[in-house]
Amino acid sequence: xxxxxxxxxxxxxxxxxxxxxxxxxxxxxxxxxxxxxxxxxxxxxxxxxxxxxxxxxxxxxxxxxxxxxxxxxxx
Numbered sequence: 001x002x003x004x005x006x007x008x009x010x011x012x013x014x015x016x017x018x019x020x021x022x023x024x025x026x027x028x029x030x031x032x033x034x035x036x037x038x039x040x041x042x043x044x045x046x047x048x049x050x051x052x053x054x055x056x057x058x059x060x061x062x063x064x065x066x067x068x069x070x071x072x073x074x075x
Contacts, residue, residue: 007050014046 020039
């Protein structure tokens with residue numbers, strides 16, 4: 001599943017988890033702290049995963065094999 005749909009599927013999962021955290025967070029005087037912590041944690045984990053996923057999907061630098069003899073390197 002290494003394509004662009006993975007990002008959308010991940011986003012849907014994070015949005016669902018954030019909505020669940022919003023509605024099912026423990027009630028009390030720390031309600032806002034719980035909601036903010038959970039939603040920001042889900043969002044930052046998703047952003048970090050998306051950055052790593054996209055950097056592996058489209059690398060900026062092409063890997064090169066360094067253990068080849070100079071005469072055997074293809075053009």
